[in-house]
Amino acid sequence: MKALVCKAWGLPETLVLEDQADPAAGPGQAVIGVHAAGVNYPDALIIQNKYQFTPTLPFIPGSECAGVVESVGEGVSRVKPGDRVIAVTQSGAFAEKVVASADALTPLPEGVDFATASVFLLAYGTAYHALADRAALEQGETLLVLGAAGGVGIAAIEIGKALGARVIAGASSAEKRHICREHGADEVIDYAAAELKSAVAALTAGKGVDVVFDPVGGPFTEAALRNCAWRGRHLVIGFANGEIPRVPANLTLLKGCSLIGVFWGRYVKTEPAAWAADLETLFRWLREGRLRPHVAQRYPLERGAEALAALLARKALGKLVITPVAP
Numbered sequence: 001m002k003a004l005v006c007k008a009w010g011l012p013e014t015l016v017l018e019d020q021a022d023p024a025a026g027p028g029q030a031v032i033g034v035h036a037a038g039v040n041y042p043d044a045l046i047i048q049n050k051y052q053f054t055p056t057l058p059f060i061p062g063s064e065c066a067g068v069v070e071s072v073g074e075g076v077s078r079v080k081p082g083d084r085v086i087a088v089t090q091s092g093a094f095a096e097k098v099v100a101s102a103d104a105l106t107p108l109p110e111g112v113d114f115a116t117a118s119v120f121l122l123a124y125g126t127a128y129h130a131l132a133d134r135a136a137l138e139q140g141e142t143l144l145v146l147g148a149a150g151g152v153g154i155a156a157i158e159i160g161k162a163l164g165a166r167v168i169a170g171a172s173s174a175e176k177r178h179i180c181r182e183h184g185a186d187e188v189i190d191y192a193a194a195e196l197k198s199a200v201a202a203l204t205a206g207k208g209v210d211v212v213f214d215p216v217g218g219p220f221t222e223a224a225l226r227n228c229a230w231r232g233r234h235l236v237i238g239f240a241n242g243e244i245p246r247v248p249a250n251l252t253l254l255k256g257c258s259l260i261g262v263f264w265g266r267y268v269k270t271e272p273a274a275w276a277a278d279l280e281t282l283f284r285w286l287r288e289g290r291l292r293p294h295v296a297q298r299y300p301l302e303r304g305a306e307a308l309a310a311l312l313a314r315k316a317l318g319k320l321v322i323t324p325v326a327p
């Protein structure tokens with residue numbers, strides 16, 4: 001099989017496309033022919049050795065994909081060859097084939113194409129866990145989404161609207177703000193150019209927002225935290241800005257607000273029953289058309305490094321997909 005391989009820590013251009021032996025399914029595992037692999041920000045961090053875990057070099061990056069089961073190992077009964085599935089793995093998805101635990105596979109819903117499926121679980125799972133569980137977002141509350149035109153940002157807009165919130169989307173260009181409007185944002189702001197406090201104050205009659213969805217980090221975290229309303233909740237999703245912020249703890253005291261961490265990967269592992277219930281809701285909303293993942297561009301495997309580079313350069317509007325098997 002062909003695979004995109006990380007042989008040394010570095011930026012996407014250091015990745016190498018090469019032939020590798022096909023993986024074999026061990027006990028409890030399945031081999032999946034990868035039709036589409038979603039490109040996620042952690043994938044770009046992992047190849048630079050900047051993520052929470054460190055794989056052993058060399059390795060194949062890629063943490064989310066959709067495809068067809070090709071073979072199964074001993075003891076596997078919940079999937080069989082020919083099944084269409086979604087897989088979330090720590091690595092290995094940027095290849096023509098990947099091996100994964102059969103218990104971690106999710107059947108691909110009827111009528112959902114591989115590209116859409118490959119970008120759904122991480123972004124929408126994270127956003128739903130953050131907003132419905134960690135923040136307990138309620139109907140009529142106001143939600144501020146930073147980095148709103150990215151894959152997880154769009155998911156947060158759509159889920160916020162599905163939960164009945166008023167959504168203010170922050171994005172750094174007119175094109176990105178247009179995408180946010182298309183996916184349901186009630187208001188849009190250019191938080192990079194405008195003074196965030198005055199912009200949010202104008203849109204909330206000085207009250208501030210009930211919930212902040214923050215996958216950006218850097219200086220925007222403190223600015224957004226200062227815009228929390230009384231009993232507000234600021235969700236720490238990630239640090240796409242590249243800087244892990246340090247915020248004045250007295251802000252949480254003065255506003256009676258909460259700074260809440262969101263780690264979807266650990267949530268799935270430690271609370272599988274809760275995640276199964278989330279997934280049922282998310283797939284129902286997807287069937288109803290309330291969720292509309294935005295696949296902005298598809299890259300063949302040989303151009304996979306370009307997709308990661310575009311993500312790091314913040315050029316992506318929505319989600320990028322690598323297609324090891326041509327659509």
